[in-house]
Amino acid sequence: ASLAQKGPVTLWARDPDQAKAMQTTRENTRRLAGVKLPANVSVTSEIASAFASDTLLLAMPMQQMAGFLNSHAETLTGKTLVSCSKGIDLATGQGPTGLIRSLVQGARAAVLTGPSFAADIARGLPTALTLACADHSEALQAELSTPTLRLYRTTDTTGAELGGALKNVYAIAAGTVIGAGLGDSARAALMTRGFAEMLRVALALGARAETLSGLSGFGDLVLTCTSEQSRNFRLGYALGSGAGFDAAITVEGVATAKALNALAERHQIEIPVAAMVNALTQQEISVSEAMQILLARPLKEE
Numbered sequence: 663a664s665l666a667q668k669g670p671v672t673l674w675a676r677d678p679d680q681a682k683a684m685q686t687t688r689e690n691t692r693r694l695a696g697v698k699l700p701a702n703v704s705v706t707s708e709i710a711s712a713f714a715s716d717t718l719l720l721a722m723p724m725q726q727m728a729g730f731l732n733s734h735a736e737t738l739t740g741k742t743l744v745s746c747s748k749g750i751d752l753a754t755g756q757g758p759t760g761l762i763r764s765l766v767q768g769a770r771a772a773v774l775t776g777p778s779f780a781a782d783i784a785r786g787l788p789t790a791l792t793l794a795c796a797d798h799s800e801a802l803q804a805e806l807s808t809p810t811l812r813l814y815r816t817t818d819t820t821g822a823e824l825g826g827a828l829k830n831v832y833a834i835a836a837g838t839v840i841g842a843g844l845g846d847s848a849r850a851a852l853m854t855r856g857f858a859e860m861l862r863v864a865l866a867l868g869a870r871a872e873t874l875s876g877l878s879g880f881g882d883l884v885l886t887c888t889s890e891q892s893r894n895f896r897l898g899y900a901l902g903s904g905a906g907f908d909a910a911i912t913v914e915g916v917a918t919a920k921a922l923n924a925l926a927e928r929h930q931i932e933i934p935v936a937a938m939v940n941a942l943t944q945q946e947i948s949v950s951e952a953m954q955i956l957l958a959r960p961l962k963e964e
């Protein structure tokens with residue numbers, strides 16, 4: 663919707679009925695109800711017309727990406743593929759750029775990430791994001807920036823994608839703390855210790871510290887840990903308060919917590935908060951047990 667401020671945009675949806683309904687009603691009632699599509703967005707389920715552009719944005723749940731890339735690998739060859747997904751592929755431990763590079767020959771992989779709720783962007787509210795691409799990406803930065811969407815570029819794809827993926831895990835922790843009535847001070851503590859974990863993991867995997875301190879890391883951590891618009895925060899809130907949660911809602915932090923714990927084990931990195939989020943979301947422990955375990959950890963230097 664934001665890009666449509668600059669020219670025609672084609673939106674591809676996998677389900678032909680859904681695509682037709684969106685093209686007619688100008689709304690995705692299931693995924694983004696209440697937000698009207700601009701007139702120059704056309705919706706189609708036809709691959710040929712949708713994938714005609716040299717630059718394609720990929721926005722789907724992370725665990726679906728490998729299957730999607732495999733199914734369309736030939737059509738996507740040579741394209742610039744900009745992932746908007748935030749997660750780690752459970753099967754391979756890879757982020758979006760790793761998957762793109764390993765599954766689509768000759769594709770150029772980029773990541774668009776940072777603090778941004780889809781509804782805010784679609785409504786044209788001001789937003790700033792990180793665009794990460796291993797090669798020179800000034801032209802791509804200009805292509806994807808709009809009057810309301812300000813992009814900062816970096817070549818650190820590892821840092822950008824890890825920031826976006828990992829913050830969801832700590833958003834679940836923050837939601838849990840608030841849902842359980844443990845207070846804003848406890849949330850700030852978990853956010854800070856969560857950020858320390860993000861940094862440890864990202865640095866061990868070759869990312870740059872400044873990327874984690876930027877929009878894609880710290881920026882998105884703050885947004886998702888403090889807003890009830892976040893689905894990861896809301897899942898945590900439900901866990902903390904004992905309320906139910908609709909399993910059909912996309913919550914990337916659950917799979918990411920699992921993948922992150924596997925990565926941390928392989929690299930021998932301590933991530934106590936993420937370990938608790940994983941145990942909680944896998945229903946292995948209760949909220950009060952998780953809190954007790956974290957508070958009983960040996961005292962140490964910050």
Ligand SMILES: NC(=O)C1=CN([C@@H]2O[C@H](COP(=O)(O)OP(=O)(O)OC[C@H]3O[C@@H](n4cnc5c(N)ncnc54)[C@H](OP(=O)(O)O)[C@@H]3O)[C@@H](O)[C@H]2O)C=CC1
Nearest residue numbers: 676693721722723724726730746747748778779780912914
């Ligand atoms: N929503 C937000 O505010 C933001 C989301 N993101 C990230 O974007 C990614 C997608 O999230 P979001 O769009 O919110 O999720 P939603 O669950 O709202 O929508 C997922 C979309 O992906 C489609 N999809 C699912 N599986 C496949 C597949 N195998 N092949 C093709 N398309 C598929 C769905 O189609 P269908 O409707 O047919 O199921 C739907 O259009 C996540 O990684 C999320 O973290 C990033 C920034 C902001």
Ligand SMILES: O=C(CO)COP(=O)(O)O
Nearest residue numbers: 776777778779892893894
């Ligand atoms: O990534 C997001 C905001 O930057 C969206 O967060 P949720 O997936 O938790 O809704």
